[in-house]
Amino acid sequence: MAKKVINRLKVVLAEQGRTNKWLAGKLDKNTATVSRWCTNDVQPSLETLVEIAKVLDVDARELIASTK
8 A cells, every 4th residue: 555645855955955854853853854855654743833934034834735
């Protein structure tokens, strides 16, 4: 069964030329945690998603995959 893509974090990081390690440092999170978010193994909480959006200077909606 294919993994569902729920967040676009990996795509947005790539578009900005940023790395998982950079984001982990900005959020004071473990790099493994950020990596699991980027591969959609686990999802960040909504509060964390908003924090990520602020760090990346994007609308939080840009970090969520479209359902249509």
